[in-house]
Amino acid sequence: MPPERTTHPSTRLAHLGLGAFHRAHQAWYTHRANAAAEGEDWGIATFTGRRPDTATALAAQGGVYTLLERDADGDRATLVESIVAAHDGGDAVTWQAVLAAPEVAVLTVTITEAGYRGAAPARIAAGLAARRRAGAGPLAVVACDNLRGNGRLLRAAVLEAATAADPEGADWIREQVSFVDTVVDRITPATTDADRRAVHALTGWHDAMPVVAEPFSEWVLAGRFPAGRPGWELAGARFVDDLEPFEQRKLWLLNAAHSLLAYAGRLRGHETVDAAFADPALRDRVERLWEEQRAVIDLPAADLDSAASALRLRFANPRIRHSLEQIGRDGTFKLAPRVLDPLERRRAAGLADGAEQLRVLADWVEYVRRFGPTDAPASTLETAPPGAGAAMAVLAAAAGADGVGPPRGATP
Numbered sequence: 287m288p289p290e291r292t293t294h295p296s297t298r299l300a301h302l303g304l305g306a307f308h309r310a311h312q313a314w315y316t317h318r319a320n321a322a323a324e325g326e327d328w329g330i331a332t333f334t335g336r337r338p339d340t341a342t343a344l345a346a347q348g349g350v351y352t353l354l355e356r357d358a359d360g361d362r363a364t365l366v367e368s369i370v371a372a373h374d375g376g377d378a379v380t381w382q383a384v385l386a387a388p389e390v391a392v393l394t395v396t397i398t399e400a401g402y403r404g405a406a407p408a409r410i411a412a413g414l415a416a417r418r419r420a421g422a423g424p425l426a427v428v429a430c431d432n433l434r435g436n437g438r439l440l441r442a443a444v445l446e447a448a449t450a451a452d453p454e455g456a457d458w459i460r461e462q463v464s465f466v467d468t469v470v471d472r473i474t475p476a477t478t479d480a481d482r483r484a485v486h487a488l489t490g491w492h493d494a495m496p497v498v499a500e501p502f503s504e505w506v507l508a509g510r511f512p513a514g515r516p517g518w519e520l521a522g523a524r525f526v527d528d529l530e531p532f533e534q535r536k537l538w539l540l541n542a543a544h545s546l547l548a549y550a551g552r553l554r555g556h557e558t559v560d561a562a563f564a565d566p567a568l569r570d571r572v573e574r575l576w577e578e579q580r581a582v583i584d585l586p587a588a589d590l591d592s593a594a595s596a597l598r599l600r601f602a603n604p605r606i607r608h609s610l611e612q613i614g615r616d617g618t619f620k621l622a623p624r625v626l627d628p629l630e631r632r633r634a635a636g637l638a639d640g641a642e643q644l645r646v647l648a649d650w651v652e653y654v655r656r657f658g659p660t661d662a663p664a665s666t667l668e669t670a671p672p673g674a675g676a677a678m679a680v681l682a683a684a685a686g687a688d689g690v691g692p693p694r695g696a697t698p
């Protein structure tokens with residue numbers, strides 16, 4: 287039996303993309319914000335992005351689950367109570383009913399980088415059309431995927447889908463819906479059976495849906511919340527006017543290094559981030575990549591030094607078994623914001639292309655040739671010549687190919 291809930295928040299948030307990260311991040315911030323302030327009462331109706339299984343399993347235990355914060359020395363378990371309903375994202379009737387409820391003020395989204403080009407934007411547009419028909423008022427949509435200008439990218443994709451369905455509906459979205467850009471950070475690997483056993487040993491509960499994450503967490507947000515929001519700042523979130531330096535720091539240091547470790551690491555036989563980062567040759571390469579990338583990040587050197595120091599410890603955490611295979615998926619949608627963007631910024635600043643930047647792109651080509659593509663545009667790399675050139679061609683062709691705009695920073 288799941289533990290008894292101590293709180294029963296009402297449904298005032300919706301989420302699309304019920305995965306590990308949503309449970310380790312947005313749901314945890316909401317849980318802590320509710321706990322930190324008297325009268326805070328924000329519950330989440332969460333929807334899966336593609337398959338129903340996660341929703342079925344979470345609903346079977348009343349939405350509660352264990353977050354295991356795992357550092358190098360041990361585990362700390364928290365029962366997270368902010369999710370009040372979990373639904374199959376394919377259930378269009380419930381999806382539209384939740385978004386049409388006036389009490390629902392915010393929709394958060396984690397649909398992966400590739401998801402911005404799939405069916406999810408049309409699903410969001412359909413939910414917003416239901417809200418408009420119900421006269422339920424404005425809403426904030428908060429994009430939480432690893433993309434620069436994620437809110438602006440999502441807005442463009444949703445508006446494109448809405449315009450195709452009903453131009454008046456698109457006008458309503460322009461007037462009533464705010465798309466919030468965010469930087470999200472918390473290393474959250476896919477949960478394993480060993481993690482479930484660890485949760486049982488620690489709590490005595492057979493939790494089918496625990497999630498394991500590092501203790502570190504960051505959420506920086508820029509945008510309006512026209513219908514209100516939880517007091518996420520009470521849980522450590524920051525609200526800023528200019529997100530760009532935070533995006534650069536996160537994507538160009540952490541995520542770019544992750545991609546390097548994923549492609550070069552698996553090619554050298556490693557399976558997890560900590561193992562790849564313990565390989566001296568790869569660690570040197572990460573340090574050199576950071577030097578190339580940080581040269582074009584708009585933050586003081588001291589901030590970048592402390593971010594890099596923290597990353598060295600975070601990547602080395604031997605108890606977070608973060609799969610390189612998971613990180614290496616969908617390179618077409620990840621490498622532009624992580625590596626091509628800063629490479630272009632170096633060019634704009636009159637600097638030479640970084641040797642490590644080019645090498646990560648070349649590694650991706652080699653990786654696809656060895657392990658096969660995980661996204662459609664990358665399939666051309668299977669027969670491409672070695673080197674960064676073919677990678678750059680794939681990234682350039684994918685940029686804007688679907689009218690949504692480049693997969694990295696977009697214009698408003």
Ligand SMILES: NC(=O)c1ccc[n+]([C@@H]2O[C@H](COP(=O)([O-])OP(=O)(O)OC[C@H]3O[C@@H](n4cnc5c(N)ncnc54)[C@H](O)[C@@H]3O)[C@@H](O)[C@H]2O)c1
Pocket residue numbers: 302303304305306307308333334335336337396397398399400401402404405406430431432470471472473474475476
């Ligand atoms: N895991 C992390 O460490 C982490 C950290 C920061 C940000 N993120 C962001 O969160 C995203 C999800 O990560 P996760 O760990 O929760 O993964 P996950 O595999 O546990 O869950 C992914 C969720 O996204 C949905 N989804 C997948 N592809 C989709 C698509 N094409 N369209 C719509 N929905 C889709 C899935 O159905 C699922 O609900 C990442 O892609 C990334 O952008 C993850």
Ligand SMILES: O=P(O)(O)OC[C@@H](O)[C@@H](O)[C@H](O)[C@H](O)CO
Pocket residue numbers: 399432470471472473474540541544545612613
């Ligand atoms: O989640 P993805 O697939 O965008 O990328 C894999 C990792 O690089 C990423 O999840 C990081 O762990 C995360 O961004 C840390 O905050």
